[in-house]
Amino acid sequence: WYELCQARGWEFCPGLLAYAQPAGITPRPVYEALRDEMLADLEAALPVDMVLLTLHGAMVAEGYDDCETDIVHRVREIVGPDVIVGAEFDLHSDLTDQLMAEADAIVLYKEYPHTDIADRAVELFDICARALAGEIRPVMARFDCRMIGFFLTPYEPMRSFVDSMSTAEKRPGVLSVSLFHTFPWGDVPTCSAQILAITDNDPDLAQAVADEFGRQFFALRHETQINSLPMNEALDKALANPRGPVVVADQADNAGGGAPSDSTFVLRELLARGVTDAAIGMFWDPIAVRVAQAAGEGARLQLRLGGKMGPMSGDPLDLEVTVTRIREGMFQEWPQGENPPIRQFVGDAVALHCQGIDIVVNTERGQVFGPMAFSELDIDLASKRLIVVKSTQHFYAGFAPLASEIVYMSAPGAIAPRFTEIPYERVDRHKFPWVDNPFNE
Known part of the structure; x- marks a missing residue:
């Protein structure tokens, strides 16, 4: 993003970058201290025209089932409704309606292994820059696939499915299509694979694309299961x-x-x-x-x-x-x-x-x-x-x-990766693989 800003002659204001290997639930004081430091960096940079966040998407802390939604919400409170806010997520993440309401655009890695991190960062920057210029107005819609699994993108049918999402982004009005794989070891109510579609000011098209790819992905539920x-x-x-x-x-x-x-x-x-x-x-x-x-x-x-x-x-x-x-x-x-x-x-x-x-x-x-x-x-x-x-x-x-x-x-x-054996307490099991077709049962 720094290089992209430099190329446009824009001022780039970096904020906190914190990284740790996953383990248990993050202690509340640790999360809040890091979050507040990042928000303080944002406040020190004001006024800004655009905020881009690189987040994981499945962080859980004491008292916070969805840290990323909390972060994006607080960013929106600071910058107001007119500043463009975009986020790049790991595909092992979860999606909520509030997150979609607070952000202008969300783009996920498409590949597992994650070999496209930089490519997706460029994609998010392009969408947000065009929105800032008034060329487009991103709108988002999602489809809950009601399934949990681990999906390896180099192998069929995942390879073709991911490629088809990229191809769909060339359709008129379609800006981005992402698959939230979810983080299947996260015991939170939002744990479920979902499709996110972004279009240019066409909510009906966004929902149609999300539905299309969500139903396609669900239809592949047996073939995409990892053979471990x-x-x-x-x-x-x-x-x-x-x-x-x-x-x-x-x-x-x-x-x-x-x-x-x-x-x-x-x-x-x-x-x-x-x-x-x-x-x-x-x-x-x-x-x-x-x-x-x-x-x-x-x-x-x-x-x-x-x-x-x-x-x-x-x-x-x-x-x-x-x-x-x-x-x-x-x-x-x-x-x-x-x-x-x-x-x-x-x-x-x-x-x-x-x-x-x-x-x-x-x-x-x-x-x-x-x-x-x-x-x-x-x-x-x-x-x-x-x-x-x-x-x-x-x-x-x-x-x-x-x-x-x-x-x-x-x-x-x-x-x-034996998901039916995980002793979930908060995940709704009315989804695949516990139920073969939760849309009908």
Whole structure:
């Protein structure tokens, strides 16, 4: 947005940027302090002509089921009804009527993995800039698909569905079409996949487009369900492939969805099976990293790894390991298509070798985004038979080019994609997959 403003000769006033890995509900004082700091930045910049927000869309804090709607509402209170307010959301987000009423335009990432963050930021800027110039008047409508799931956009039928949304944006009067995937581990009443359509001052067209794509998406509800195999079945499938490397996604221990990223279930099974020529990571275990750092590269030692955060972490593993590589202040890269990759701080990291398996352990909790999580520690992924990544889908862009096969695994863990087993207290279960057709039943 800074570059786009510079190109137009507009003044750009940045505000607070705060980021953390998902976990439990955000403490109320933390959320309110960050929110109020951001709003203070806005007030200091007044008067403004346009406000653009980059938000996740599924944040929950104590006393706030929908932090993003609260933020947008307070922004609107500050700037008044005539200032353009736009927001870019992660697609794992939720949508409310109030949010639509407070914002002029909302644009979501279309891709999962999220390789189009910059592209969608440009799209939002263009819509809001044209609205500011009086060229268009965005209006929004939504369709509740009444379903919960996890939808991987590189695979059919999601690939064609996402492409069809982009194609629809070329229709006369249609400005944007987005799919809210929802965040299925968020126990809030708004948890449901939804379609959002934006048109140029045509509410009937907006509703028609939202209805069209919402019903199309619902019709695909069975085909779009993620095929995440139980742990042993997934490993059997991966090990049956004679060509390597096979990439296995440990989806249940993805820090990007709120898991601790220290579960030991899969590593324990690999060791029990005697699997070699394998790599696994990243384990979030700062204590193990410090012990390995103190021992030094080349050291052989007894080390207790993982299993520290809770029941879904499994039990710690007591291993005899060799410290093969130590890095301080390591980064990994998240591929973004034709745009520059996003660099993510991993913290201090070590590579451990145990019974033919290379293990990556680090100090900053986060999922695996790309091969650099291993290669920065001199682990040769191309030579591996099996690579296990603690990630749900964001690993895909970086690992697909080197993988002979990708296997999605639903091992024990904090965020296993078995949605009918989640003990929701506030989510209305009158939706798919609990009810096959909630529109008729």
